[in-house]
Amino acid sequence: KAGVTQTPRYLIKTRGQQVTLSCSPISGHRSVSWYQQxxxxxxxxxxxxxxxxxxxxxxFPGRFSGRQFSxxxxxxxxxxxxxxxxxxxxxxxxxxTGIIGEKLFFGxxxxxxxx
Amino acid sequence: xxxxxxxxxxxxxxxxxISILNCDYTNSMFDYFLWYKKYPAEGPTFLxxxxxxxxxxxxxxxxxxxxKSAKHLSLHIVPSQPGDSAVYFCAATEPNTxxxxxxFGDGTTLTVKP
Numbered sequence: 001k002a003g004v005t006q007t008p009r010y011l012i013k014t015r016g017q018q019v020t021l022s023c024s025p026i027s028g029h030r031s032v033s034w035y036q037q038x039x040x041x042x043x044x045x046x047x048x049x050x051x052x053x054x055x056x057x058x059x060f061p062g063r064f065s066g067r068q069f070s071x072x073x074x075x076x077x078x079x080x081x082x083x084x085x086x087x088x089x090x091x092x093x094x095x096x097t098g099i100i101g102e103k104l105f106f107g108x109x110x111x112x113x114x115x
Numbered sequence: 116x117x118x119x120x121x122x123x124x125x126x127x128x129x130x131x132x133i134s135i136l137n138c139d140y141t142n143s144m145f146d147y148f149l150w151y152k153k154y155p156a157e158g159p160t161f162l163x164x165x166x167x168x169x170x171x172x173x174x175x176x177x178x179x180x181x182x183k184s185a186k187h188l189s190l191h192i193v194p195s196q197p198g199d200s201a202v203y204f205c206a207a208t209e210p211n212t213x214x215x216x217x218x219f220g221d222g223t224t225l226t227v228k229p
Contacts, residue, residue, distance in 0.1 A: 004158070006158075031213060031214070031215045032215070033215035033216070033217075035219070040124070040221065041221055042119070042121075042204060042219040042220050042221035042222055043159075043204065043206075043219040044219075045216060045217070045218070045219075048213060048215035048216055050213070050215070055213065055215070055216075056212075056213070056215065056216040090158055090159070092158075092215065094213070094214045094215055096213055096214075096215065097213075098211060098212070098213045100146065100147050100166065100208075100210075101147065101164065101166070102213070102214040103149060103161040103164065103214060104151075104159075104161070104214050104215065104217065105160075105161075106151075106158030106159045106160065107158050108156065108157050108158050109158055
């Protein structure tokens with residue numbers, strides 16, 4: 001089975017611009033979650049999508065948004081970029097059944113630098 | 116309010132010795148705990164997990180211990196190998212919450228010296 005694929009791997013943007021990141025989950029996985037990792041900080045939960053619906057949301061401003069398509073692929077968008085948005089953005093997929101013991105499968109991430 | 120804390124940002128051990136990575140949590144609702152390992156330029160990968168109904172789970176060189184009364188868990192690696200050098204994240208989930216909404220700690224960077 002192919003793993004979780006994130007594109008692009010690296011991105012450089014300037015303040016005020018917007019960016020779209022893409023994630024293709026493992027085949028058969030219906031849940032896609034997005035996390036932000038900044039230096040010295042853990043993985044901060046952004047949101048989770050399941051069957052094209054946002055099921056859970058973290059404490060991030062509305063500039064961060066996402067969507068999921070019928071094939072479970074997901075995109076994350078950040079508008080009006082700020083310097084503090086520079087981070088590694090990780091996508092994770094799972095079956096999404098909610099059964100205890102389920103684990104996440106992560107992509108390699110998109111490293112976003114905002115100048 | 117950080118609900119999962121890994122108070123040691125880094126740990127260095129000699130090859131062959133034991134590595135102990137610690138994790139504390141504040142949310143008593145958490146009922147499942149996982150450890151993920153992350154190498155540079157790669158995403159985290161699942162390592163080992165434990166349910167709150169257990170106090171120990173073992174998988175080869177890796178053992179996770181859970182002390183519910185202290186809200187503390189630890190990951191033991193015995194013996195440690197240079198290939199274990201990575202960032203280790205502790206994560207937790209609540210009942211009836213999907214894995215996608217896991218709460219992670221800040222991570223501990225383990226360095227195993229040959």
